[in-house]
Amino acid sequence: AQTVTQSQPEMSVQEAETVTLSCTYDTSESDYYLFWYKQPPSRQMILVIRQEAYKQQNATENRFSVNFQKAAKSFSLKISDSQLGDAAMYFCALGDFGNEKLTFGTGTRLTIIP
Amino acid sequence: ETGVTQTPRHLVMGMTNKKSLKCEQHLGHNAMYWYKQSAKKPLELMFVYNFKEQTENNSVPSRFSPECPNSSHLFLHLHTLQPEDSALYLCASSHGRVLAGGPKDTDTQYFGPGTRLTVL
Numbered sequence: 420a421q422t423v424t425q426s427q428p429e430m431s432v433q434e435a436e437t438v439t440l441s442c443t444y445d446t447s448e449s450d451y452y453l454f455w456y457k458q459p460p461s462r463q464m465i466l467v468i469r470q471e472a473y474k475q476q477n478a479t480e481n482r483f484s485v486n487f488q489k490a491a492k493s494f495s496l497k498i499s500d501s502q503l504g505d506a507a508m509y510f511c512a513l514g515d516f517g518n519e520k521l522t523f524g525t526g527t528r529l530t531i532i533p
Numbered sequence: 534e535t536g537v538t539q540t541p542r543h544l545v546m547g548m549t550n551k552k553s554l555k556c557e558q559h560l561g562h563n564a565m566y567w568y569k570q571s572a573k574k575p576l577e578l579m580f581v582y583n584f585k586e587q588t589e590n591n592s593v594p595s596r597f598s599p600e601c602p603n604s605s606h607l608f609l610h611l612h613t614l615q616p617e618d619s620a621l622y623l624c625a626s627s628h629g630r631v632l633a634g635g636p637k638d639t640d641t642q643y644f645g646p647g648t649r650l651t652v653l
Binding site for chain 2: 423428452454456462463464465466469510514516519520521522523524525526
């Protein structure tokens with residue numbers, strides 16, 4: 420069975436600073452995808468970034484980047500130059516290649532301190 | 534944020550009521566999903582439909598009945614619910630099963646805003 424663990428229920432960061440959210444996972448598959456989703460308060464969940472497991476290069480999307488350590492089964496999200504609009508629940512998710520099922524973690528609530 | 538829409542956004546119902554949740558996607562996707570989101574728990578996948586066929590039923594009680602009349606619409610029919618069924622119900626869509634040479638983001642799921650359900 421696949422599992423995704425987010426060990427930080429809550430995090431806070433000063434505006435303009437950098438914060439890293441942790442995620443570890445377990446799967447027996449060799450091909451899979453990893454995702455970070457963001458769910459702002461009372462708003463819908465949106466994709467932040469995704470990583471294909473077969474790619475060694477870490478994915479980046481503007482201020483968001485990941486540190487993907489396949490051997491350690493770790494997939495952390497780094498947010499640089501934090502902005503007030505980054506305040507949200509962040510969910511890490513794991514999906515098998517060719518399978519629609521996603522396994523989610525319990526989420527990390529990120530607070531941005533002005 | 535209008536690619537996947539859900540109605541109603543909020544629903545309060547008694548345990549003996551029958552109601553339906555509706556989801557519509559405007560992204561040309563072929564797969565649609567129902568998730569249940571409860572506080573401090575991971576999102577729970579309930580149902581998956583691919584090309585209108587149900588491909589996943591994650592041991593969901595029969596008081597939840599999905600319907601997928603076409604690739605753009607998904608319903609969740611509710612009857613004789615329990616208070617513990619109160620949660621945020623999320624709909625999502627994606628391109629579906631990976632096809633050879635398919636779109637780059639085949640496995641990315643796009644979510645609707647959810648229906649906040651309260652069962653009294």
